[in-house]
Amino acid sequence: MPPVSSAPSASAYRFLLSRQWVVLTLVALLLIPGMVRLGFWQLHKHEDRVARNDLVAESLAADPVPVGELAAPGRGPADADRYRRVTATGVYDTGGETVVRQRTGGDGRSIGYHVLTPLVRGDGTAVLVNRGWIPAGDDLTKFPEVPAPPSGEVTVTGRLMADEKAGSGVKDKQGLPPRQVMLIDSARMAQELDRPVLGGYVALEKTSPEPSGEQPERLPEPDHSGIGPHLAYAFQWWLFAAAVPVGWVVLVRRERRDRLARDSGAEASPKGRTDGDADGGSAPGRHVPTPSAAGAADRPAD
Numbered sequence: 302m303p304p305v306s307s308a309p310s311a312s313a314y315r316f317l318l319s320r321q322w323v324v325l326t327l328v329a330l331l332l333i334p335g336m337v338r339l340g341f342w343q344l345h346k347h348e349d350r351v352a353r354n355d356l357v358a359e360s361l362a363a364d365p366v367p368v369g370e371l372a373a374p375g376r377g378p379a380d381a382d383r384y385r386r387v388t389a390t391g392v393y394d395t396g397g398e399t400v401v402r403q404r405t406g407g408d409g410r411s412i413g414y415h416v417l418t419p420l421v422r423g424d425g426t427a428v429l430v431n432r433g434w435i436p437a438g439d440d441l442t443k444f445p446e447v448p449a450p451p452s453g454e455v456t457v458t459g460r461l462m463a464d465e466k467a468g469s470g471v472k473d474k475q476g477l478p479p480r481q482v483m484l485i486d487s488a489r490m491a492q493e494l495d496r497p498v499l500g501g502y503v504a505l506e507k508t509s510p511e512p513s514g515e516q517p518e519r520l521p522e523p524d525h526s527g528i529g530p531h532l533a534y535a536f537q538w539w540l541f542a543a544a545v546p547v548g549w550v551v552l553v554r555r556e557r558r559d560r561l562a563r564d565s566g567a568e569a570s571p572k573g574r575t576d577g578d579a580d581g582g583s584a585p586g587r588h589v590p591t592p593s594a595a596g597a598a599d600r601p602a603d
Contacts, residue, residue, distance in 0.1 A: 313557050322556075329549050333542050340538035347531035357525035360384035365458055368428055368499060377487065377500030378461050384523065387461045387503060389430075391422040393450040397494045399480050400445060406434050407518055413437045416447050416517045417485060417502065419494060420457060427494060429487055429502035430457055433517030442478050451512035459503040460522075464488070 316322055365386040371378050378385065400414035413436040419427040438445045465484040467473045473483050482489070491498035504520050 313561060314553070316556060316560065317553070326549065329545050332545050336538045336542035336545070340535045340542065343531045343535035343538060347528060347535065350528050350531060354525040354528070356381070357384045357523050361386065361460070361522065361525075368461065368503065371461055372428070372499040372501050374426055374491070374497035374499055375488065377463050382461060383463055385461050386458060386506070388456060388458050389420055389422060389428045389503060390454065390456045391420040391428070392454055393452075394419040394421050394427065394494070395450060397490075398447065399482055399490070400447065401485060402477070402481055402483055404434055406436065407521060411436055414445060415520075418450055419490070419498070421496070426497040426499060428499045429485065429490060430459065431485070431502055431504045431520060433505060433519045435517050444478065444480050448515045448517055451508060451510070456509045457503060457505055458507050459505045461501055462504055463501050
């Protein structure tokens with residue numbers, strides 16, 4: 302009898318060459334680098350958020366500077382100057398006032414407008430001042446009732462922001478009612494006002510002298526404490542990438558075990574058994590009479 306080898310036979314893994322397993326293996330090999338890249342993408346988003354938080358915190362803590370030092374007609378603030386606190390002195394141009402549609406109030410639920418009023422400086426240039434939020438009226442096709450800005454020369458202090466661009470759920474729609482826009486765009490406002498306008502805009506914090514009467518709701522400071530879930534998502538993607546080869550090995554071992562069990566069961570089954578064998582057969586040398594012989598022995602003689 303040939304010796305039986307206890308080592309696993311290479312033929313036990315021949316199923317890996319089947320079409321099903323080749324496709325499964327290729328999919329697994331493609332998933333691993335894809336998940337790793339997604340993890341690094343989320344890590345970069347986390348790093349960008351942390352860098353933005355640091356920028357906002359430093360800008361808000363810095364002393365305010367004249368807006369003309371950081372912006373000019375046709376040129377908005379540099380990336381490092383976003384959120385810097387600036388000052389500007391001039392007179393509000395209520396005739397050029399515009400509202401920005403679909404903006405959320407301080408409660409995070411109410412929808413209304415941001416009030417954008419040009420402040421004309423002594424040299425004739427204007428800076429756009431976002432005076433705050435007002436609720437939307439019943440008729441969105443008409444210019445809403447806006448609290449009047451203070452008259453005469455004022456000095457405003459606020460955060461210098463860059464022009465807005467389409468994205469983040471906001472689309473620049475056309476055909477809006479007069480003096481209504483979707484995005485704050487200083488270049489477009491310069492054309493409508495027919496005067497030079499500094500790039501970007503100022504999110505109002507305070508006015509000197511303080512205005513009397515009702516005013517738009519001031520915009521809150523940008524959040525610079527939350528980091529979001531991006532770092533957790535990065536680790537999740539990397540865990541998924543590590544789980545793919547582990548899952549592949551588990552499936553291979555299970556398939557091999559099932560195939561060996563089926564092969565062992567087939568080899569253990571006797572071949573060519575008769576009904577007598579199935580009932581246990583007879584002992585060697587024992588004569589079992591046939592039904593006809595047994596009948597003849599029991600029949601009385603004539």
